[in-house]
Amino acid sequence: MLKFILLGFLNYKPMTGYELKSMMDDSTMHFWHAYHSQIYTTLRKLEAEGLLDSVQEDGDDKLNRRTYTITGAGRDELTAWLDTTLTAQVAVKEDLLVRLFFSALRDKDAVLTELRLQRQLHEQKLEYYHNLSADSMNLLGDEAELELVAPQIPFWTATLRFGVGYEQMYLQWLDDTIQMIEEL
Amino acid sequence: MLKFILLGFLNYKPMTGYELKSMMDDSTMHFWHAYHSQIYTTLRKLEAEGLLDSVQEDGDDKLNRRTYTITGAGRDELTAWLDTTLTAQVAVKEDLLVRLFFSALRDKDAVLTELRLQRQLHEQKLEYYHNLSADSMNLLGDEAELELVAPQIPFWTATLRFGVGYEQMYLQWLDDTIQMIEEL
DNA sequence: TATTTATATGTCAATATTGACATGTTAACA
Protein backbone atom coordinates (compact mmCIF):
# COMPACT_ATOMS: atom_id res chain seq x y z
CA MET A 1 0.00 0.00 0.00
CA LEU A 2 2.88 2.37 0.80
CA LYS A 3 3.94 1.94 -2.82
CA PHE A 4 0.75 3.57 -4.05
CA ILE A 5 0.86 6.34 -1.49
CA LEU A 6 4.35 7.29 -2.67
CA LEU A 7 3.33 7.09 -6.32
CA GLY A 8 0.22 9.13 -5.54
CA PHE A 9 2.17 11.91 -3.85
CA LEU A 10 4.90 11.96 -6.48
CA ASN A 11 2.18 12.23 -9.09
CA TYR A 12 1.46 15.66 -7.62
CA LYS A 13 5.06 16.79 -7.82
CA PRO A 14 8.65 15.55 -7.39
CA MET A 15 9.77 15.23 -3.80
CA THR A 16 12.46 13.88 -1.49
CA GLY A 17 11.96 11.04 0.98
CA TYR A 18 11.85 13.46 3.86
CA GLU A 19 9.20 15.57 2.20
CA LEU A 20 7.11 12.46 1.53
CA LYS A 21 7.42 11.42 5.16
CA SER A 22 6.37 14.88 6.35
CA MET A 23 3.46 14.92 3.94
CA MET A 24 2.27 11.54 5.18
CA ASP A 25 2.52 12.73 8.76
CA ASP A 26 0.35 15.72 7.84
CA SER A 27 -2.26 13.92 5.80
CA THR A 28 -2.43 10.15 5.64
CA MET A 29 -1.31 9.41 9.14
CA HIS A 30 -4.88 8.82 10.30
CA PHE A 31 -5.35 5.93 7.87
CA TRP A 32 -1.79 4.97 6.90
CA HIS A 33 1.56 5.67 8.45
CA ALA A 34 5.08 4.50 7.71
CA TYR A 35 8.48 4.92 9.31
CA HIS A 36 11.15 6.71 7.33
CA SER A 37 13.12 3.47 7.12
CA GLN A 38 10.35 1.90 5.08
CA ILE A 39 9.84 5.00 2.95
CA TYR A 40 13.49 5.29 1.91
CA THR A 41 13.81 1.59 1.10
CA THR A 42 10.53 1.52 -0.80
CA LEU A 43 11.57 4.55 -2.86
CA ARG A 44 14.78 2.75 -3.87
CA LYS A 45 12.78 -0.34 -4.78
CA LEU A 46 10.31 1.63 -6.89
CA GLU A 47 13.20 3.30 -8.68
CA ALA A 48 14.75 -0.12 -9.40
CA GLU A 49 11.39 -1.17 -10.85
CA GLY A 50 11.39 1.85 -13.15
CA LEU A 51 8.37 3.49 -11.54
CA LEU A 52 10.41 6.40 -10.24
CA ASP A 53 13.47 8.36 -11.29
CA SER A 54 15.72 10.16 -8.86
CA VAL A 55 18.22 12.97 -9.11
CA GLN A 56 20.69 14.21 -6.53
CA GLU A 57 20.36 17.90 -5.84
CA ASP A 58 23.13 20.20 -7.00
CA GLY A 59 26.59 18.95 -6.04
CA ASP A 60 26.90 21.33 -3.12
CA ASP A 61 23.99 19.72 -1.29
CA LYS A 62 25.68 18.08 1.63
CA LEU A 63 22.56 16.33 2.88
CA ASN A 64 22.49 13.97 -0.12
CA ARG A 65 18.90 14.90 -0.78
CA ARG A 66 17.56 12.78 -3.59
CA THR A 67 14.50 14.06 -5.39
CA TYR A 68 12.16 11.44 -6.81
CA THR A 69 10.04 11.91 -9.92
CA ILE A 70 7.31 9.59 -11.10
CA THR A 71 7.91 7.96 -14.52
CA GLY A 72 5.36 7.10 -17.20
CA ALA A 73 5.41 3.52 -15.99
CA GLY A 74 4.84 4.77 -12.45
CA ARG A 75 1.82 6.78 -13.53
CA ASP A 76 0.47 3.73 -15.36
CA GLU A 77 0.91 1.58 -12.27
CA LEU A 78 -0.87 4.15 -10.12
CA THR A 79 -3.83 4.59 -12.44
CA ALA A 80 -4.13 0.84 -13.06
CA TRP A 81 -4.44 0.37 -9.30
CA LEU A 82 -6.95 3.17 -8.97
CA ASP A 83 -8.96 1.65 -11.82
CA THR A 84 -9.54 -1.54 -9.87
CA THR A 85 -12.35 -1.85 -7.33
CA LEU A 86 -11.70 -2.86 -3.76
CA THR A 87 -14.03 -5.81 -3.21
CA ALA A 88 -12.95 -6.87 0.26
CA GLN A 89 -13.30 -5.31 3.64
CA VAL A 90 -10.12 -4.44 5.38
CA ALA A 91 -9.72 -6.11 8.74
CA VAL A 92 -9.32 -3.87 11.75
CA LYS A 93 -6.47 -4.55 14.16
CA GLU A 94 -6.88 -2.91 17.54
CA ASP A 95 -4.49 -3.84 20.33
CA LEU A 96 -6.65 -2.26 23.01
CA LEU A 97 -9.58 -4.53 22.16
CA VAL A 98 -7.41 -7.62 22.42
CA ARG A 99 -6.42 -6.51 25.88
CA LEU A 100 -10.00 -5.69 26.87
CA PHE A 101 -11.25 -9.04 25.60
CA PHE A 102 -9.11 -10.83 28.17
CA SER A 103 -9.52 -8.23 30.92
CA ALA A 104 -11.68 -10.32 33.23
CA LEU A 105 -8.29 -11.56 34.46
CA ARG A 106 -7.13 -8.07 35.30
CA ASP A 107 -7.41 -5.71 38.18
CA LYS A 108 -10.45 -3.55 37.55
CA ASP A 109 -8.64 -0.31 38.42
CA ALA A 110 -5.76 -1.15 36.08
CA VAL A 111 -8.26 -1.59 33.24
CA LEU A 112 -9.93 1.70 34.09
CA THR A 113 -6.58 3.50 34.21
CA GLU A 114 -5.72 2.15 30.80
CA LEU A 115 -9.06 3.13 29.31
CA ARG A 116 -8.89 6.63 30.78
CA LEU A 117 -5.41 7.09 29.38
CA GLN A 118 -6.63 6.00 25.97
CA ARG A 119 -9.50 8.43 26.35
CA GLN A 120 -7.02 11.27 26.76
CA LEU A 121 -5.05 10.18 23.70
CA HIS A 122 -8.14 9.95 21.53
CA GLU A 123 -9.38 13.32 22.76
CA GLN A 124 -6.02 14.85 21.81
CA LYS A 125 -6.20 13.21 18.41
CA LEU A 126 -9.68 14.61 17.82
CA GLU A 127 -8.55 18.08 18.82
CA TYR A 128 -5.57 17.73 16.53
CA TYR A 129 -7.88 16.89 13.63
CA HIS A 130 -10.01 19.92 14.33
CA ASN A 131 -6.95 22.19 14.24
CA LEU A 132 -5.71 20.44 11.13
CA SER A 133 -8.83 21.05 9.09
CA ALA A 134 -8.02 24.68 8.61
CA ASP A 135 -4.59 24.53 7.04
CA SER A 136 -4.24 20.93 5.86
CA MET A 137 -5.36 21.90 2.40
CA ASN A 138 -2.05 23.64 1.69
CA LEU A 139 -0.52 20.19 1.62
CA LEU A 140 1.22 20.80 -1.69
CA GLY A 141 2.69 24.13 -0.66
CA ASP A 142 1.63 27.70 -1.34
CA GLU A 143 3.01 27.80 -4.84
CA ALA A 144 0.91 24.82 -6.01
CA GLU A 145 -1.52 25.71 -8.76
CA LEU A 146 -5.18 25.88 -7.87
CA GLU A 147 -6.04 23.56 -10.77
CA LEU A 148 -4.02 20.80 -9.17
CA VAL A 149 -5.13 21.38 -5.60
CA ALA A 150 -8.83 22.25 -5.92
CA PRO A 151 -10.08 18.87 -7.21
CA GLN A 152 -8.25 17.01 -4.42
CA ILE A 153 -9.86 18.98 -1.59
CA PRO A 154 -13.18 17.10 -1.33
CA PHE A 155 -11.35 13.77 -1.20
CA TRP A 156 -8.78 14.93 1.33
CA THR A 157 -11.60 16.38 3.41
CA ALA A 158 -13.50 13.09 3.27
CA THR A 159 -10.58 11.14 4.70
CA LEU A 160 -10.18 13.70 7.46
CA ARG A 161 -13.90 13.44 8.16
CA PHE A 162 -13.33 9.71 8.63
CA GLY A 163 -10.63 10.41 11.18
CA VAL A 164 -12.95 12.72 13.11
CA GLY A 165 -15.82 10.20 12.97
CA TYR A 166 -13.53 7.45 14.11
CA GLU A 167 -12.25 9.39 17.11
CA GLN A 168 -15.76 10.48 18.10
CA MET A 169 -16.98 6.89 17.90
CA TYR A 170 -13.95 5.74 19.88
CA LEU A 171 -14.51 8.33 22.61
CA GLN A 172 -18.17 7.42 22.91
CA TRP A 173 -17.27 3.75 23.14
CA LEU A 174 -14.60 4.45 25.77
CA ASP A 175 -17.07 6.45 27.85
CA ASP A 176 -19.66 3.67 27.68
CA THR A 177 -17.06 1.04 28.46
CA ILE A 178 -15.51 2.95 31.36
CA GLN A 179 -18.95 3.41 32.86
CA MET A 180 -19.80 -0.25 32.38
CA ILE A 181 -16.63 -1.34 34.16
CA GLU A 182 -17.09 1.16 36.98
CA GLU A 183 -20.50 -0.36 37.65
CA LEU A 184 -19.19 -3.92 37.60
CA MET B 1 -0.26 -9.77 19.37
CA LEU B 2 -1.43 -13.15 18.06
CA LYS B 3 0.78 -14.66 20.75
CA PHE B 4 -1.32 -13.14 23.52
CA ILE B 5 -4.60 -14.03 21.86
CA LEU B 6 -3.55 -17.68 21.72
CA LEU B 7 -2.32 -17.61 25.31
CA GLY B 8 -5.54 -15.88 26.34
CA PHE B 9 -7.77 -18.49 24.74
CA LEU B 10 -5.69 -21.40 25.97
CA ASN B 11 -5.93 -19.93 29.44
CA TYR B 12 -9.66 -20.70 29.24
CA LYS B 13 -9.10 -24.33 28.24
CA PRO B 14 -6.84 -26.57 26.12
CA MET B 15 -7.58 -26.44 22.39
CA THR B 16 -6.33 -27.44 18.96
CA GLY B 17 -5.17 -25.00 16.29
CA TYR B 18 -8.38 -25.43 14.39
CA GLU B 19 -10.49 -24.70 17.43
CA LEU B 20 -8.46 -21.57 18.12
CA LYS B 21 -8.92 -20.42 14.55
CA SER B 22 -12.69 -21.01 14.73
CA MET B 23 -12.88 -19.22 18.04
CA MET B 24 -11.02 -16.21 16.64
CA ASP B 25 -13.36 -16.15 13.65
CA ASP B 26 -16.32 -16.08 16.02
CA SER B 27 -15.03 -13.53 18.46
CA THR B 28 -11.89 -11.50 17.79
CA MET B 29 -12.23 -11.21 14.04
CA HIS B 30 -13.60 -7.68 14.31
CA PHE B 31 -10.43 -6.43 15.99
CA TRP B 32 -7.84 -9.12 15.20
CA HIS B 33 -7.72 -11.86 12.63
CA ALA B 34 -5.09 -14.39 11.60
CA TYR B 35 -4.77 -17.03 8.90
CA HIS B 36 -4.43 -20.63 9.99
CA SER B 37 -0.89 -20.65 8.62
CA GLN B 38 0.15 -18.07 11.16
CA ILE B 39 -1.76 -19.72 13.99
CA TYR B 40 -0.17 -23.14 13.51
CA THR B 41 3.34 -21.73 13.21
CA THR B 42 2.89 -19.44 16.21
CA LEU B 43 1.61 -22.33 18.33
CA ARG B 44 4.75 -24.30 17.50
CA LYS B 45 6.89 -21.31 18.38
CA LEU B 46 5.15 -20.77 21.71
CA GLU B 47 5.61 -24.45 22.53
CA ALA B 48 9.33 -24.16 21.72
CA GLU B 49 9.47 -21.20 24.11
CA GLY B 50 7.90 -23.29 26.84
CA LEU B 51 4.72 -21.22 27.04
CA LEU B 52 2.56 -24.08 25.76
CA ASP B 53 2.56 -27.85 25.92
CA SER B 54 0.95 -30.04 23.30
CA VAL B 55 -0.29 -33.59 23.16
CA GLN B 56 -1.39 -35.64 20.17
CA GLU B 57 -4.83 -37.10 20.54
CA ASP B 58 -5.18 -40.84 20.98
CA GLY B 59 -3.09 -42.78 18.44
CA ASP B 60 -6.09 -43.58 16.25
CA ASP B 61 -6.67 -39.90 15.42
CA LYS B 62 -5.84 -39.72 11.77
CA LEU B 63 -6.15 -35.94 11.58
CA ASN B 64 -3.05 -35.42 13.69
CA ARG B 65 -4.94 -33.12 15.97
CA ARG B 66 -2.61 -31.61 18.50
CA THR B 67 -4.14 -30.17 21.64
CA TYR B 68 -2.30 -27.25 23.21
CA THR B 69 -2.28 -26.47 26.92
CA ILE B 70 -0.94 -23.33 28.53
CA THR B 71 2.01 -23.81 30.91
CA GLY B 72 2.79 -21.92 34.09
CA ALA B 73 5.31 -19.84 32.17
CA GLY B 74 2.64 -19.14 29.56
CA ARG B 75 0.22 -17.93 32.21
CA ASP B 76 2.96 -15.71 33.66
CA GLU B 77 3.67 -14.24 30.24
CA LEU B 78 -0.01 -13.55 29.67
CA THR B 79 -0.61 -11.88 33.01
CA ALA B 80 2.63 -9.90 32.78
CA TRP B 81 1.40 -8.50 29.47
CA LEU B 82 -2.04 -7.74 30.86
CA ASP B 83 -0.41 -6.00 33.82
CA THR B 84 1.22 -3.42 31.57
CA THR B 85 -0.63 -0.33 30.38
CA LEU B 86 -0.97 0.50 26.72
CA THR B 87 0.35 4.03 26.48
CA ALA B 88 0.28 4.50 22.72
CA GLN B 89 -2.50 4.83 20.24
CA VAL B 90 -2.66 2.14 17.61
CA ALA B 91 -2.43 3.47 14.08
CA VAL B 92 -5.34 2.73 11.78
CA LYS B 93 -4.63 1.28 8.36
CA GLU B 94 -7.51 1.59 5.91
CA ASP B 95 -6.93 0.73 2.28
CA LEU B 96 -10.16 2.36 1.15
CA LEU B 97 -9.09 5.72 2.53
CA VAL B 98 -5.77 5.55 0.68
CA ARG B 99 -7.70 5.00 -2.52
CA LEU B 100 -10.17 7.78 -1.75
CA PHE B 101 -7.37 10.22 -0.92
CA PHE B 102 -6.09 9.95 -4.51
CA SER B 103 -9.49 9.64 -6.15
CA ALA B 104 -9.54 13.03 -7.83
CA LEU B 105 -7.68 11.13 -10.56
CA ARG B 106 -10.45 8.62 -10.93
CA ASP B 107 -13.67 8.34 -12.80
CA LYS B 108 -16.40 9.61 -10.50
CA ASP B 109 -18.71 6.68 -11.23
CA ALA B 110 -15.97 4.17 -10.50
CA VAL B 111 -15.44 5.78 -7.12
CA LEU B 112 -19.17 5.70 -6.40
CA THR B 113 -19.38 2.05 -7.41
CA GLU B 114 -16.57 1.21 -5.07
CA LEU B 115 -18.08 3.12 -2.17
CA ARG B 116 -21.51 1.56 -2.71
CA LEU B 117 -19.99 -1.90 -2.76
CA GLN B 118 -18.18 -1.13 0.48
CA ARG B 119 -21.48 0.10 1.87
CA GLN B 120 -23.02 -3.29 1.21
CA LEU B 121 -20.12 -5.08 2.86
CA HIS B 122 -20.29 -2.93 5.96
CA GLU B 123 -24.05 -3.32 6.17
CA GLN B 124 -23.63 -7.09 6.04
CA LYS B 125 -21.01 -6.92 8.72
CA LEU B 126 -23.28 -4.89 10.96
CA GLU B 127 -26.13 -7.33 10.45
CA TYR B 128 -23.76 -10.18 11.20
CA TYR B 129 -22.80 -8.55 14.49
CA HIS B 130 -26.44 -8.14 15.44
CA ASN B 131 -27.06 -11.84 14.84
CA LEU B 132 -23.90 -12.73 16.68
CA SER B 133 -24.81 -10.92 19.91
CA ALA B 134 -27.33 -13.58 20.86
CA ASP B 135 -25.22 -16.71 20.81
CA SER B 136 -21.64 -15.43 20.85
CA MET B 137 -21.50 -15.83 24.60
CA ASN B 138 -21.36 -19.62 24.30
CA LEU B 139 -17.88 -19.16 22.94
CA LEU B 140 -16.37 -21.68 25.33
CA GLY B 141 -18.98 -24.34 24.62
CA ASP B 142 -22.09 -25.45 26.48
CA GLU B 143 -20.24 -27.49 29.06
CA ALA B 144 -18.11 -24.51 30.22
CA GLU B 145 -18.71 -23.61 33.85
CA LEU B 146 -20.64 -20.46 34.58
CA GLU B 147 -17.89 -19.26 36.92
CA LEU B 148 -15.45 -19.16 34.04
CA VAL B 149 -17.79 -17.66 31.47
CA ALA B 150 -19.81 -15.12 33.45
CA PRO B 151 -16.97 -12.68 34.30
CA GLN B 152 -15.85 -12.59 30.64
CA ILE B 153 -19.24 -11.57 29.24
CA PRO B 154 -19.08 -7.81 29.89
CA PHE B 155 -15.64 -7.60 28.28
CA TRP B 156 -16.61 -9.72 25.27
CA THR B 157 -19.74 -7.61 24.92
CA ALA B 158 -17.71 -4.42 25.02
CA THR B 159 -15.51 -5.50 22.11
CA LEU B 160 -18.59 -6.48 20.13
CA ARG B 161 -20.10 -3.09 20.92
CA PHE B 162 -16.98 -1.55 19.41
CA GLY B 163 -17.52 -3.55 16.23
CA VAL B 164 -21.11 -2.34 16.00
CA GLY B 165 -20.10 1.27 16.66
CA TYR B 166 -17.37 1.06 14.08
CA GLU B 167 -19.67 -0.28 11.38
CA GLN B 168 -22.33 2.31 12.16
CA MET B 169 -19.77 5.09 11.96
CA TYR B 170 -18.39 3.64 8.74
CA LEU B 171 -21.86 3.43 7.16
CA GLN B 172 -22.64 7.00 8.14
CA TRP B 173 -19.34 8.16 6.71
CA LEU B 174 -19.93 6.21 3.48
CA ASP B 175 -23.39 7.74 3.11
CA ASP B 176 -22.03 11.24 3.62
CA THR B 177 -19.13 10.62 1.26
CA ILE B 178 -21.28 9.06 -1.46
CA GLN B 179 -23.62 12.04 -1.31
CA MET B 180 -20.72 14.47 -1.41
CA ILE B 181 -19.29 12.82 -4.51
CA GLU B 182 -22.67 12.60 -6.23
CA GLU B 183 -23.00 16.35 -5.82
CA LEU B 184 -19.52 17.04 -7.17
C1' DT C 1 29.99 30.86 20.69
C1' DA C 2 28.12 26.47 22.35
C1' DT C 3 24.30 23.63 22.59
C1' DT C 4 20.15 21.89 21.24
C1' DT C 5 16.63 20.89 17.97
C1' DA C 6 15.04 20.10 13.49
C1' DT C 7 16.32 18.49 9.09
C1' DA C 8 17.85 14.60 6.38
C1' DT C 9 19.24 9.87 4.79
C1' DG C 10 20.48 5.50 5.27
C1' DT C 11 21.20 0.17 6.84
C1' DC C 12 19.85 -3.97 8.93
C1' DA C 13 18.16 -7.76 11.71
C1' DA C 14 14.08 -9.43 13.60
C1' DT C 15 9.37 -10.12 13.35
C1' DA C 16 4.80 -10.36 11.40
C1' DT C 17 1.81 -11.30 7.84
C1' DT C 18 0.12 -12.89 3.56
C1' DG C 19 -1.31 -16.14 0.35
C1' DA C 20 -0.32 -20.00 -2.31
C1' DC C 21 0.56 -24.85 -2.33
C1' DA C 22 -0.13 -29.38 -0.41
C1' DT C 23 -2.58 -33.15 1.71
C1' DG C 24 -5.70 -36.11 3.95
C1' DT C 25 -10.18 -37.24 6.84
C1' DT C 26 -15.00 -37.12 8.08
C1' DA C 27 -19.78 -36.09 7.40
C1' DA C 28 -23.60 -35.09 4.55
C1' DC C 29 -26.28 -35.95 0.77
C1' DA C 30 -27.67 -37.42 -3.79
Added chain:
DNA sequence: TGTTAACATGTCAATATTGACATATAAATA
Protein backbone atom coordinates in the same frame (compact mmCIF):
# COMPACT_ATOMS: atom_id res chain seq x y z
C1' DT D 1 -21.84 -45.68 -3.58
C1' DG D 2 -19.86 -41.49 -5.32
C1' DT D 3 -19.34 -36.72 -4.75
C1' DT D 4 -19.09 -32.58 -2.39
C1' DA D 5 -18.44 -29.75 1.57
C1' DA D 6 -16.59 -29.18 5.93
C1' DC D 7 -12.94 -30.38 8.91
C1' DA D 8 -8.00 -30.30 9.89
C1' DT D 9 -2.94 -29.49 9.65
C1' DG D 10 0.98 -28.21 7.72
C1' DT D 11 5.07 -25.76 4.77
C1' DC D 12 7.15 -22.05 2.49
C1' DA D 13 8.51 -18.08 -0.21
C1' DA D 14 7.55 -13.39 -0.62
C1' DT D 15 6.43 -9.22 1.33
C1' DA D 16 5.66 -5.76 4.83
C1' DT D 17 6.70 -3.68 8.94
C1' DT D 18 9.08 -2.49 13.03
C1' DG D 19 12.52 -0.42 15.63
C1' DA D 20 17.18 0.09 16.65
C1' DC D 21 21.57 1.81 15.13
C1' DA D 22 24.26 5.14 12.61
C1' DT D 23 25.53 9.60 10.84
C1' DA D 24 25.73 14.32 9.36
C1' DT D 25 24.04 19.23 8.35
C1' DA D 26 21.44 23.46 9.25
C1' DA D 27 18.94 26.47 12.06
C1' DA D 28 17.58 28.30 16.32
C1' DT D 29 18.51 29.69 20.75
C1' DA D 30 20.90 30.37 25.04
